Amino acid sequence: MRGQGPYAEEILPTMVGTVTVAELEVIERGRMMMRGTPPRGAAAAPRGRAERRVAVPTLMAAGADDGLTPVGDARLFRGPIPGAEPRIIDDTGHLPDLERPFDAALTEFLDRVPAAEAAGGR
Template sequence: MRTITLDTATLAYDDVGPDRGVPLLLVHGHPFDRSMWHPQLQHFSAERRVIVPDLRGYGASPGAVPDWAAFADDLDGLLDGLRIPRAVVAGLSMGGQIALELQRRHPSRVAGLLLADTTAAAEPARAARLAMADRLLAEGMDPYAVEMLYRMVTTRAPAAVADHVLAMMRGTDPAGAAAAQRARAERPDQLPRLRSVAVPTVVVVGAEDDLTPVSDARTIAGLVPDAELVIVEDAAHLPNLEQPVAFNGVLARLLARVDRSGDRSATSND
């Protein structure tokens, strides 16, 4: 683990792999940490640079975000500090929403997008999101973690996967999670601008995800030009952990597509 101090935050992150091809930035969801990407870090760091941060208020990154934009601006600052001009950005759930916000606020940073088990619409239940923030502060993470475990993964998930997911949720700082919930309640509606997303994009969803269902994924894929939609069988909200081989295959295709487009651009500029 490494840390970087930005103007407004200190982020913990992993930075592994050779500086070859377009780097990969993995953005975790709520209420998790960077360890949710372990199968992808292990697989892709053999071939390229992979950056996996703990978002502010999660994992080993202290503090709490003041607003929704801070998540995207933190990632922009991280890439700046690591001297990475562009990356393929993969985000799951809240991480997918943050990936879209990063592409909206800092479009030159994003060479490609993988949006997993997420939604682009504005918060449909703002009051419920704010009430959840209050609940996490009052009760801590454990009741929420137990309640949500078998919505995050299927009941057929390997015990090691379920245990990891439960441990991540239980280990999250309630103050950081509550701040994120309040920020998410105010996030903008991204749907109207999706037709202007001009980078290679893949939308992935677990077939049994009832938190951000297949219909949400279809909506995003139907709006982003040339987006690929992939439905992962035998997975709920965390297909990257329940079905890592299938998920890694999808991500590998996206990375190859971005690498090829970069090669064509370099050739055309010679």
């Protein structure tokens, strides 16, 4: 296995929502993403996110069924992003962008954000 392959097999079952467990396409997409990620890149990602300043409207989506980052921990990520809007999404795990319940939350958020604001005022 390449990249994060062994880790993916161990952790993937805790990363998806209870509804998604039965959706093999989502599970396989998550597995392929993790297998293709070099360990060094995976380790650097949290540091890069922590050092970044975000100046556009931000939806902080967290899955209610996330076994990797519990909801209480996910709320802590709002700190460095002024005005971030938290959204806890039912029936979703650690991969909300791959799970269907996320689509409705994202669409509703984007419908409320003016295009100029979303582009950083440009």
